[in-house]
Amino acid sequence: MQTKRSTYRVKTASIYAPEAPDAGLRVLVMRYWPRGIKKERVDLWLRGLGPSAGLIKEWKAGAMSWAAFKRAYMAEFKDEARKSGYEELIRIVKDAKAGVTLLCACADDERCHRRILREMAEKR
Numbered sequence: 001m002q003t004k005r006s007t008y009r010v011k012t013a014s015i016y017a018p019e020a021p022d023a024g025l026r027v028l029v030m031r032y033w034p035r036g037i038k039k040e041r042v043d044l045w046l047r048g049l050g051p052s053a054g055l056i057k058e059w060k061a062g063a064m065s066w067a068a069f070k071r072a073y074m075a076e077f078k079d080e081a082r083k084s085g086y087e088e089l090i091r092i093v094k095d096a097k098a099g100v101t102l103l104c105a106c107a108d109d110e111r112c113h114r115r116i117l118r119e120m121a122e123k124r
Helices: 054-060 066-078 080-094 112-124
Strands: 009-013 023-030 098-104
Touching: 009 112, 023 080, 054 066, 066 080, 066 112, 080 112, 098 112
Parallel strands: 009 098, 023 098
Antiparallel strands: none
16 A cells, blocks of 8 residues: 655755755755855745754754754744744645755754754654
């Protein structure tokens, strides 16, 4: 028995990478605007989906493991404003005909909050 595949797709990319032709709607999910990037490079900025400043600082300082970062980032979604931003992202993903690419400045897609967001969106 085949399972029904989703009619939308979510990709991730660094905002500094060249824009892929199949990127779809480009959504920046960082708290702060990335240095040297023009506003035209993104279609939408959902800054409230970026990790809190304290969490970013701890992660970049090497004070926590990836698993701890992931748990702490996901726990931040208990906040009503963050929940609202996440629900907005889900609506956007469902409505986007050509898919969505979640963007942030991280070079490593494996250890980036945009990957966690993608996983969360795919579970919905």
